[in-house]
Amino acid sequence: MRRMLSLLAVGLLWPAAAALAAGKTWTTAGADQFAAGKLDGVSVLSTGEVELAPDKEKLEGLEAEFVWDVEAAADGTVYVGTGGPAAVYAIKDGKVELLYKSEEKHVLSVLPLPDGSVLAATAPQGIIFRVARRGKTVTFADLDEPYVWDMALGRNLQIYCATGPNGKLIELDRDGKVTERLKVKQKNLMCLAIAADGTVYTGTDTDGYIYALTPAGKSSVLYDADESEVHDIAVGEDGSVYACTAQGEPSGPPRGPSGRPAGSPARPSEPQEVAEEALGLGPAMGAPAAHNSIYRMQPQQGAVLLARFDRMLVLSLALSGDRVIAGTGTGGRLMAVEPDMRFRILTELNSAYVTGIASLPGGESLIGAAHPGALWRLKSGCRDTGTFVSKPFDASYLSHWGRIWWQQRTTSGQSIRLKLRTGNAGEPDDYWSDWSAWATDAAGQETEVPLGRFAQFRAELRSQGRAGSPALLEADVSYRQANQRPVVEDLSVDGQSLLRRGERPEGPAAERTPPRRAPQPQRPQREERPAPGQKTIAWRASDPNEDELAFDLYYRGLDEAEWKRINKEDLTGEPSFTWDTSRVPDGYYLLKVVARDDKSRPKDEALSDERTSAPLLIDNSPPAVAKLSSRRQPDGSYELNGVAVDAHSPIAKVEVSRNAQDWVPVFPADGLFDSPQEPFTYRTQPLPAGEHVFTFAATDAGDNAGSAKIVITVEQPAR
Numbered sequence: 001m002r003r004m005l006s007l008l009a010v011g012l013l014w015p016a017a018a019a020l021a022a023g024k025t026w027t028t029a030g031a032d033q034f035a036a037g038k039l040d041g042v043s044v045l046s047t048g049e050v051e052l053a054p055d056k057e058k059l060e061g062l063e064a065e066f067v068w069d070v071e072a073a074a075d076g077t078v079y080v081g082t083g084g085p086a087a088v089y090a091i092k093d094g095k096v097e098l099l100y101k102s103e104e105k106h107v108l109s110v111l112p113l114p115d116g117s118v119l120a121a122t123a124p125q126g127i128i129f130r131v132a133r134r135g136k137t138v139t140f141a142d143l144d145e146p147y148v149w150d151m152a153l154g155r156n157l158q159i160y161c162a163t164g165p166n167g168k169l170i171e172l173d174r175d176g177k178v179t180e181r182l183k184v185k186q187k188n189l190m191c192l193a194i195a196a197d198g199t200v201y202t203g204t205d206t207d208g209y210i211y212a213l214t215p216a217g218k219s220s221v222l223y224d225a226d227e228s229e230v231h232d233i234a235v236g237e238d239g240s241v242y243a244c245t246a247q248g249e250p251s252g253p254p255r256g257p258s259g260r261p262a263g264s265p266a267r268p269s270e271p272q273e274v275a276e277e278a279l280g281l282g283p284a285m286g287a288p289a290a291h292n293s294i295y296r297m298q299p300q301q302g303a304v305l306l307a308r309f310d311r312m313l314v315l316s317l318a319l320s321g322d323r324v325i326a327g328t329g330t331g332g333r334l335m336a337v338e339p340d341m342r343f344r345i346l347t348e349l350n351s352a353y354v355t356g357i358a359s360l361p362g363g364e365s366l367i368g369a370a371h372p373g374a375l376w377r378l379k380s381g382c383r384d385t386g387t388f389v390s391k392p393f394d395a396s397y398l399s400h401w402g403r404i405w406w407q408q409r410t411t412s413g414q415s416i417r418l419k420l421r422t423g424n425a426g427e428p429d430d431y432w433s434d435w436s437a438w439a440t441d442a443a444g445q446e447t448e449v450p451l452g453r454f455a456q457f458r459a460e461l462r463s464q465g466r467a468g469s470p471a472l473l474e475a476d477v478s479y480r481q482a483n484q485r486p487v488v489e490d491l492s493v494d495g496q497s498l499l500r501r502g503e504r505p506e507g508p509a510a511e512r513t514p515p516r517r518a519p520q521p522q523r524p525q526r527e528e529r530p531a532p533g534q535k536t537i538a539w540r541a542s543d544p545n546e547d548e549l550a551f552d553l554y555y556r557g558l559d560e561a562e563w564k565r566i567n568k569e570d571l572t573g574e575p576s577f578t579w580d581t582s583r584v585p586d587g588y589y590l591l592k593v594v595a596r597d598d599k600s601r602p603k604d605e606a607l608s609d610e611r612t613s614a615p616l617l618i619d620n621s622p623p624a625v626a627k628l629s630s631r632r633q634p635d636g637s638y639e640l641n642g643v644a645v646d647a648h649s650p651i652a653k654v655e656v657s658r659n660a661q662d663w664v665p666v667f668p669a670d671g672l673f674d675s676p677q678e679p680f681t682y683r684t685q686p687l688p689a690g691e692h693v694f695t696f697a698a699t700d701a702g703d704n705a706g707s708a709k710i711v712i713t714v715e716q717p718a719r
Contacts, residue, residue, distance in 0.1 A: 023402075026393045026455065029474035032386065039333075039348040042461060046307075046343045049409075052382040052461050052469035053347045056367075059375040061096030062089060065072050066106070067368030067375065070356030071314075073112035078366045081107035081120060081540050082373055088120045088131055089375075091366060096375065099250060100131045111151040111159065117719075119159065121148030126163070128176070141176035152192040152200070156217070164188030169202055169213065182219055184211060191233040192242065199299075201241050210243055212299070223297050227290065228627070232317040234324075241297040242306075243315035247290040269452050287311040287330060294326055294337060307335070307343045318357035320365055327354025334378070349376060382469050388459045392428060395479055397544065398451050402478040405444035406459070413467030416442065417476060418459045422452030432456075451482065484544040486595040488611040491539045498591060498613035532581030532703070533620050537566075539575050539593045539611070547600035553577055554592040555584075558615060563592060572599075581618050586648050587613040598650025619648045621699040622706035623660070623676075630712055636686030638712055643679045644668075644698035651678040652703075657691025657695045666696065676700075689716045 028034065030048040043053040046718050065084030069329045072078045078091040083106030088099045104122035111119040116133045119140060119331075126143040128151075145163035152160045159172040162179070169182035169189055186204035193201045198215035199223065208225035210233070227245035234242045292314045297303040306324065314335075316327035324337040325346065332349040334357075351369030358366045363380035401422060408416045417440045423432030435458065439445035449455075457477060461470050543549055551571040554563035566579055591613040598606035623646035631639045651673050653661040668678040684694075693713065697707040 003393075024395075024479055026395070026477045026479060027474065028390055028457075028476075029407075033344055034472075036391040038389040039345060039386075040389070041347075041383045042388050043347065044345040048473065050388050050461070050472040051344075052384075052386045052463055054381060055379045055383045056347055056349075057094075057098050057377045059091065059094065059377060059381070061098075062373055062375050063087075064373035066370040067355050067373045068106060068370070069109045070358045070366060070368040070375075070576075071110050071112055072358040072360065072366070073116075073118075074114070075116070077112070077359070078360075079112055079118045080356070080368055080375065081110040084373070085105065086122055088118060088139065090118075090469070091375065094377065099135050100129065100137050102129065106491045109148055109151050111153060113153070114157070119151060121151060121161070122471055123147050128161075128172075131512075141172055141178060143170065143178065144168070145186065145673055146359075149188060149190050149319075150192040150202075152194045152202070154194055155198045155609075160192055160194070160200055160513050161188035162192045164190075164205070167204070169200070169211075181217070182213055183213065190229065190231055191243075193233040193235045195235045195239055195241075196237075197239070199234055201235065203233050203243055205229045208245060208247070210241070210297070222299065223295065223296060223303050225293070227292055229460075230673075234317050234319050239299065240318060240544075241299070242294065242319065242324055243297070244294050244317045245292045246288075246313040246315055246329075247292055248288045248313070249516075254648045288313055296323060296324075306337050306341055313353075315353055315355055316357045316368075318359045318365065321363055322549060325357055325365060327357055327367065327369075329353035329355075334367060339407070347378065349374065382463065384463055386461050387620065388461070388472065389647045390457050390459075390475070392426060392454045392456045393477075394426070395453055395455065395481060397484065398424070398453050398482040399455075399479045400451055400482065401447060401449050401455055402480070403444045403695050404439050404447050404457065404477045404718075406440050406442050406475040408473040409473065411467065411470075413464040414470035415440075415462045416459060416470050416472055417462075418457050418476060420447045420455060420457050422449045422455045424453050426454060426455075428454075428456060442491040446494060447477075447510075455479065481545045483597065483601055483605045483607050485607040486541055486543040486547070486549055486597050486609045488593055488609050489540040489542060489597050491537075491593050491611050491613050493537055493591070493613075493616055495538075495681070533580060535579045535581055535616075535618075536589065537577045537579055537593075539595075541575065541593075541595040541609070543595075543597055545597070545600075547597040548572070549595050549597055550599050551575070552594045552596075552695075554594070555579075555589050558588045558590065570599075582620060584618050584620075586619050586621050588617055589616075591616055617648055617702070619700065619702035619704060621647060622704040623649075623651060623700045624706050625654075625696045625708035627699050628696065628708055628710040633683075636714075638684045638687060640682040640684065640694060640710060641680070642696055642708070642710075644696075645679060646676045646698075646700040646704075648676065649700035649702045649704070650674055650676055651698055652701050653699050654678065654680050655697050655699075656682055659693055660695075663697070687712065687714045689714045 031046050034044045034050050036454045043051050067082050069081040080089040086102040086104045086107045090099050102122050106123045108123050109121045118131050119127045124146045124366035127145045128141040129137050130140040131137045147164045148161045150162040161170040165182040165187045167186045168180055171179045171181045184207045188203050188205040191203045200213040203210050208227050208230055209221055210220040210223045210230055213219045225245055227247035229246050230243050231246035232244050270297045291308055291310045294306045295303050295306045296306050313329040314326050315329050318325045322339045326335045330352045332351045334346040335353055336346040337343045349369050351374050352371040355370045356368035365378040367376040389474050404418055417438045419438050420436045421433045433450045436447045436449050459472055476553045553566040556563045594608055594610040598610035623644055626643050628642040644654050654666040656666050657663050666680050666682050668680050692712045693709055695707055695709045699705045
């Protein structure tokens with residue numbers, strides 16, 4: 001296994017909840033949503049199907065926290081390098097044998113040799129030991145580089161070592177003599193693979209370069225990956241080069257296989273930090289924020305992006321037949337990329353990281369894992385039984401749970417069944433309900449589980465004999481939230497909020513509508529004024545369950561005991577209503593709006609909320625202009641006096657017109673319009689002889705207008 005960076009589980013999408021009035025449906029479908037669940041003996045395909053996975057067997061006898069490298073010898077023996085403690089194991093015929101235990105901290109890489117011995121590169125001293133068949137161990141080479149991340153055997157039995165933190169590719173001859181073959185600007189060469197023609201390919205930790213070194217000693221960059229770290233590499237029989245990446249943090253927007261943009265940042269790493277992260281001296285911390293990829297490259301022909309995974313490290317790579325197998329962290333999953341470029345989550349292990357893969361004859365693989373260390377044999381074909389457990393779904397509130405149904409693809413000998421459980425904690429625990437009985441009818445079956453905010457389903461896939469695998473395509477569960485009372489947040493008339501004094505609206509309206517300071521209405525702007533005798537009532541309301549709401553409006557006088565309904569039919573849709581007040585006597589009234597959810601709820605569950613306004617003045621009567629009088633002045637002008645009076649509203653303005661000419665404002669005696677009774681005085685210009693008609697018009701705060709006139713006759717002066 002190669003170096004690991006900070007690691008995390010895959011973050012994926014939540015299942016969708018589609019609203020259906022008061023009833024809703026929790027739907028789980030698609031690769032992302034299925035991949036978020038727990039896989040036990042099932043695979044998830046990139047096409048969104050859940051199928052039975054290959055069978056796997058855990059091999060006993062390994063005692064280590066980390067498996068760093070897994071390599072198969074020509075005779076079928078598989079060698080494993082571990083850390084915590086540092087050791088070399090041999091696996092033959094399913095048996096795990098400890099060959100060598102080092103005083104160093106870790107064996108980072110192993111390399112089987114043709115004579116049956118195996119090389120073990122240790123860290124952090126960079127010592128390579130040679131372990132014979134019977135466990136006899138000698139020092140083969142003592143390098144100046146502390147980390148030998150990978151080793152590979154050349155055509156002429158020379159040994160290549162990918163090292164760090166000084167970016168050197170080192171060649172060892174049969175006697176362990178050191179020759180430096182390549183020095184790069186990157187700090188660590190993480191992985192090695194050698195093609196049939198002897199070309200050596202190596203990947204780097206920073207910049208994401210893949211270098212090629214020909215047998216003649218010529219070096220070049222084969223590919224610059226989108227990600228900053230190339231973590232493992234393999235070469236196919238046709239000369240194609242496969243590589244996987246393990247970038248821990250984003251370094252810019254995703255790029256295609258053509259290469260990275262100029263100037264894109266690379267992830268820095270100090271040698272000690274590299275060692276600590278790579279050697280796993282701390283627990284797994286979480287999923288990377290970056291994407292990672294699997295590439296296929298053909299020299300002189302370019303590169304193809306085979307698969308890309310969000311928030312997942314791709315840590316190990318192997319070729320098995322016509323497909324690519326890759327190990328990930330931190331979810332401990334084994335991925336497979338098929339020849340048609342579809343991929344699947346092949347299986348899930350009980351370790352955080354899949355760190356090494358060795359392909360075996362017959363389509364089997366031996367898998368190494370870390371945190372904790374473990375060895376698994378992955379068999380060919382598929383299991384007879386497997387289960388998928390969904391990620392808990394949050395219904396946002398205590399809910400009733402109903403039918404469960406699903407889409408499947410099955411043939412004779414295949415079956416799928418589902419069951420459900422509920423709880424009120426986000427993560428299932430001992431306080432969740434028991435699982436319901438199995439539902440076996442894919443068309444739909446009622447479940448019996450207690451009310452709960454959260455729910456989780458388990459799907460069991462079965463296959464008899466060699467019937468192949470059934471496929472689960474989608475799972476649906478109906479639910480209905482326990483009812484919550486709707487909330488009336490605001491009530492206004494002609495754009496003026498009518499909340500009571502000191503009252504604050506609830507919900508979003510609280511940020512927008514201040515409480516009304518006094519019941520006295522304000523005169524609206526003229527362009528917003530409804531027709532005479534009409535009031536525009538508006539309200540704001542919400543429902544925590546997103547139920548459809550209906551509304552009713554009521555009014556009553558301050559001296560009345562019973563509410564009278566304003567609307568004849570349920571009010572839905574636009575939250576406003578035009579109220580004809582022409583037949584409502586003048587005076588102060590209270591308004592009430594009632595919001596109810598009975599259109600979405602059974603009668604015994606329906607709830608309502610109401611909001612009552614501060615007193616609202618209905619005033620459709622015009623003011624009067626009274627007590628008009630005139631007094632001639634010595635200069636021939638006249639002082640006209642009168643009073644504007646209204647039964648309910650303050651006087652808003654007074655105007656005068658002489659002989660039907662333009663209106664001229666008249667001001668009250670105290671200079672301020674603020675009372676239902678406003679005395680006023682108007683001084684004319686000197687008037688010529690003749691009859692003069694002065695019309696005074698008064699307008700109240702309700703925009704009602706009344707008028708009166710006074711006639712002044714000026715006699716012709718005597719000659």
